[in-house]
Amino acid sequence: MVATHSKQRLYPTRIDLPETTRAGVIEILNHSLATTLDLKTQVKQAHWNVKGINFYQLHELFDEMATELEEYIDLIAERATVLGGTAMGTARMAIADTIIPEFPLDLANDKDYVVALADRYAPYAKMVREAIDQTGALGDADTADLYTEISRAIDKRLWFLEAHLQGS
Secondary structure, three states, rough: OOOOOOOOOOOOOOOOOOOHHHHHHHHHHHHHHHHHHHHHHHHHHHHHHHHOOOHHHHHHHHHHHHHHHHHHHHHHHHHHHHOOOOOOOOOHHHHHHOOOOOOOOOOOHHHHHHHHHHHHHHHHHHHHHHHHHHHHHHHOHHHHHHHHHHHHHHHHHHHHHHHHHHOO
């Protein structure tokens, strides 16, 4: 569910999308921004705290994943401002509008960290795919394309996480 920032001031732009389209897309972008910010901080939480036989490998993987999410945060936020909106990107804004649950603090081993992240990447991937459809339906193919780029990478990261869980 997208939180309502609707009374958001739209800045003038020469981009030829109607104001109602831009407002709807900015709403979707800000919802995604909140969830992406939250997911990045949770991946960093795992990066800092993972322990176990696969520590080094997972520590490095989680850092790569967080860096990748940082790139998506920037793409999403900048797209919102390109369309004349305001990127809603503080930690408090993210908490108020994220779709993923808080990261557990009672994890016992490296596998638990992988499970926790997979359990967060899966709904995130679903949200991104929904954003592809929503922004496409609103008539913004460029934003739908941005989400398609993110979707491919997130699915690949989910595969990386799930591969650690197979055969165990």
